[in-house]
Amino acid sequence: MLRFSVLGALQIRTAAGPAEISGDLQRTLVQTLLVSEGQPVSGESLAEAMWGEAAPDNQANALQAHISRLRRRLRDLEPDRPASRVTIHPSGYRLGVGEGELDAAEFIRTVRQAESAAPGDAARTARLLGDALAMWRGPVFGGFAGGTLCQLAGARYEEYRMRAMELRFDAELRLGRHAAVLAELTEAHTNHPLRERFCELLMIALYGAGRQADALDVFRRMRRHLDEELGIQPSPALRQVEHAILSHDPALTGDTRMPVRLQPA
Structure with missing residues (x-):
């Protein structure tokens, strides 16, 4: 089980110790998904949080690339987890967070x-x-x-x-x-x-x-x-x-x- 901490600098704790999320865009992505506490966040809201008015022309592709990167990172931290924590829904993207994990x-x-x-x-x-x-x-x-x-x-x-x-x-x-x-x-x-x-x-x-x-x-x-x-x-x-x-x-x-x-x- 992972433990996510935002009451201070973003931190993900594993059984082996704390793990880093590198890059401002990745940290913003994780934080935005975490504060939604398991509810889907629209792609538009995620893009606004990550880039503001400086969104790239290929915004959807850029966002998907960051989502894929986050999935890989979380999978590396939980290799025994059967399914990805980050899922796609009609209303956006969701980061699964269990009770006691945030x-x-x-x-x-x-x-x-x-x-x-x-x-x-x-x-x-x-x-x-x-x-x-x-x-x-x-x-x-x-x-x-x-x-x-x-x-x-x-x-x-x-x-x-x-x-x-x-x-x-x-x-x-x-x-x-x-x-x-x-x-x-x-x-x-x-x-x-x-x-x-x-x-x-x-x-x-x-x-x-x-x-x-x-x-x-x-x-x-x-x-x-x-x-x-x-x-x-x-x-x-x-x-x-x-x-x-x-x-x-x-x-x-x-x-x-x-x-x-x-x-x-």
Whole structure:
């Protein structure tokens, strides 16, 4: 069985170790087929991803040549596989990917599982998401996004990564690990200064670590940043966290079964 990785530079792992896909066009072809997660991709979409507006005159023949090259490469990596992974369909070309073979699909599955976890299952959620986030080896596709399909998929994977970070931080705070996550939360908030959930969680972590003044200072800076960059005020959820800190609401550092995001009164 092969394992395909796109949460970082494109990589194909075999039982013998990682295998390279050489050439920008071949990498773009593989990535575009992978992000479709087993659904056929039209020849036009593949050509757009590979060549953009600089497609060769014999585009169909050139694409078929690259498909044949990819088939040979995958066959060399799986000599015992009875049929080619790359198949032709009326609607285009398909790369067969089994369950557990694409890291991005496994990552999204884990995040969705964490989203539906019970509030009292914080320890398992934190561990599960910590392992999932460790799957990321760098920017999606190693920063080599390719065409539109890959760019859209990359944005989707990145959004799931942000969601996984939020859920993991939330779980860690439920467990009372306020000081332990401060460095990571500060980095996340710094790297994504307009993402309010990171700000909320950082404020709660600071308060739980005994740094109320710093928590309120984070809110003031966030309010100023939102006003200057977007011309908006903090969301009700963010203002509610500020109010909870000012009133020393026990829900901020209380029972781990209590949701970190406070509910409106």
